[in-house]
Amino acid sequence: MSVHTMETLSLFNNAPYQRDFSARVIAVVDQAVVLEHTLFYPTGGGQPGDTGYFSLPDGTRINVTGTVRDPLLPSIIWHQVEQCPPHLCTGALLNASLDWQRRYQHMKMHTCLHLLGSIINAPVTGCSISADKGRLDFDLPEMTLDKESITDELNALIEQAIPVSTLSMPASEYPALLQSTGSKTVKPPVIQGDLRMVEVIGIDIQPCGGTHVQNTREIGRVFCEKIEKKSRNNRRVILRFE
Known part of the structure; x- marks a missing residue:
């Protein structure tokens, strides 16, 4: 072949x-x-x-x-x-x-990062996931983030046991979607002309090709380990599982 x-x-x-x-x-x-x-x-x-x-x-x-x-x-x-x-x-x-344990950790952290993006009002410029931690980079000139507040807000959302679902929409609608989603750099996953979307019901909806949990409570407790200033307009937020 x-x-x-x-x-x-x-x-x-x-x-x-x-x-x-x-x-x-x-x-x-x-x-x-x-x-x-x-x-x-x-x-x-x-x-x-x-x-x-x-x-x-x-x-x-x-x-x-x-x-x-x-x-x-x-x-x-x-x-x-x-x-x-x-x-x-x-x-x-x-x-x-x-290696299911490793994959499941990735699923939990990936969904958690979608929650993180929903509570920080700034465009996302980078993402990284591993089995024990994850991070998002934000286009955020001013240092307005607080580790304790992020930790509290995330765990409150996780405890609500919010369903997570996937859906598809025509790729032609992506430019309009950009106005309401946080990612600036991730190429949207297009499958047979449609965008694959991941929605944390009522909280966040993003184009995403990754694997996710079905319910936020599966994530378990997390904490914001560090907030780094990577450049004049870039803040990196690092999360870990407790």
Whole structure:
């Protein structure tokens, strides 16, 4: 199969809580594997790519150390592996499992950062997520932020057990949406001409391709660890789980 005709069906958006799946290999190049479909989220939007492992029918275990989209053909998702056995080839059927605890931490923090963006009235210029912390950068010239206030407001929203849902809208509506959303730099996720939106019901709605929890209470308690001045117009807010 030509690389130009390959495409990986993304399962993670519709099944963010599913941890295991089976799939056939459609390409193997060096230490990277493409599957016909995958639950592994590829690095993007500040969220790291998933890790985990593949299991072959003969019992061989292959550790997946990262997941990325092809830089030229983003419909292709590459699973970076620790060591690719010689007998792993196109057409092989394998079982795959996520490092679920790591992924779930990413889901919780990603949703928490959407809450953070909703309580700070400034455009978002950067984002980063890890298993134990996350941060947003804001276009905010004046130092008006307070760690204790941010911590209190976030935990109050989390405790409300607010539902989180996804929806789609025509990509043509994105310019108008920019007037009411906080992100200045994130390229909106367009799927077959539609924008994928993530909504914390009644609190926030943003274009987002990441994985999220279904309810804010799943996040658990967090605290604002630090507020940094990165430049004259940039403030970085760092959150951690308690």
